[in-house]
Every structure is written in structure tokens, then in C-alpha cells.
Amino acid sequence: MYPAIKHLHMTLAMISILGFMLRAVWLFSQSSLLHKKPVKILPHIIDTLLLASGITLMVITTQYPAILNWVTLKLVFIVCYIVFGILTFKAQAKNKQILFFLLAIGTVFAVLHLAFGKPVY
Template sequence: MEHYFLIKHLHMTVAGLSLGFFMLRAWWSYRQSPWLGRRWVRIAPHVIDTALLGLGLWLMVALSLWPHQQPWLAAKLIALLVYIGLGTVAIKRGRSPAVRGVAGVAAVLTFLYMVGAAVRHSPLSWLN
């Protein structure tokens, strides 16, 4: 595992970039900003999140960490699905700014849960 620290830190850096860009887009959605319609704003999240997922999968395989053996990893992956769902409501599918705002806050809290599960290696996240 020659490049473990590089991949781990890239994963963490891209996770921070993903969260920061999500928060910016959620704010734009809440404010109904025309910036959301720009081509680069629509494409960048796919590039960032693909890199994040790829790096995470690389770490999982390289470390032989499997969700059925590591409850914290299973919880993190389930939370990822929740985060994606909340994110789509926050940016696209929310019918009103209030709904999009609540979904955005819930998505950020879910993201923070995932960080806690990864840092603490516990499905209880920061509560453990």
C-alpha cells in the first residue's frame, strides 16, 4: 500500500471540496440564483463526486474493508445514499426555497455524520 496516505488525503481533500461546492450550490438554489444554470456548475459536481467515490473505493479495496464486515463503513455508505437524496431535494427537487433550505441543512448534517463514522470507525459517528 505504497500510496495509502496520498489517496487518503486526496479523498479527504476532495470530500471537503465536494461539501463546499454542495453548500454553495444549495445556497444558490435557495436564493434561486442563475448561477445554477451555468454549464460548469452542472458538470463540476459529477467530476468531483466521481473522484471522491473512486478514491473511496480504492481505499476500501486496498485496505480490504468490506461493508458487511465493517459496520461503520456500511453506515457510511447508507448515509451516502441519504446524502444524495437530500442533495437532490436541496438543489433541484425542492418545491420551495424553504424545503430546499431544510434539505440542504439535513444533507450537510448527514455529510458530517459520514465524516464522524469514518474518523471514529463507528456507526455511532461522533456519539461514540
């Protein structure tokens, strides 16, 4: 069961990241696709499933925040990614949108580093 949930989690993570990047492209190109109802709803469904699979993995592997520093740091970066992602789409000025987008992508790389490397801090 663990490998299936792990693969589901990694697949949902990639779909979530690619979806964010596609929506950012639509934002920067001022595409009307960004305002379609499925584009507004689908990320919430994917991210909810991603969160549920992450919590399931955490319980199965007993790798809890506050016990393992890398898990705690990963959660901090995930919260930062969410905040920067929201700010990307809420910002009015193009330069702020770009800044928040780059910060969001930077936190994605930090999360991936922690997820694949599981470094000890």
C-alpha cells in the same frame, strides 16, 4: 500510495461538500450562477473521483461494507446525502429546500463522524 489516495479522497470530499454548500447558497439567493454549465458538470466529475478514491481505499485497507458496520453505515449515510442533495435542488418550495439542505448537511456530519472515529457498533 495509501497516504496519497487517502489525502486525495479527503480533499475531494471537502471540495464536494463545499461545492454543495456554495450551490445551495446560490439556490437560496436565486443566483444565475447555479445554472451555468460548469456548475452543473463539475460536481459529477468531483463526486465520481471521490467515489473511485473511496473504493480504492476500501480495497487497499480491506475495510468492506457488511464486514465492518461503520463502513456499511457510512455508505447508507452517503446515499442519504445524495438523495437529500438531489431533493434540495428539485424541491419547489423554499421550506422544503431548506429542510432537505439541513438533512443533507446532517448526514455529512454523520459521515465525517464515522470516517474520523471509525466507531464499533
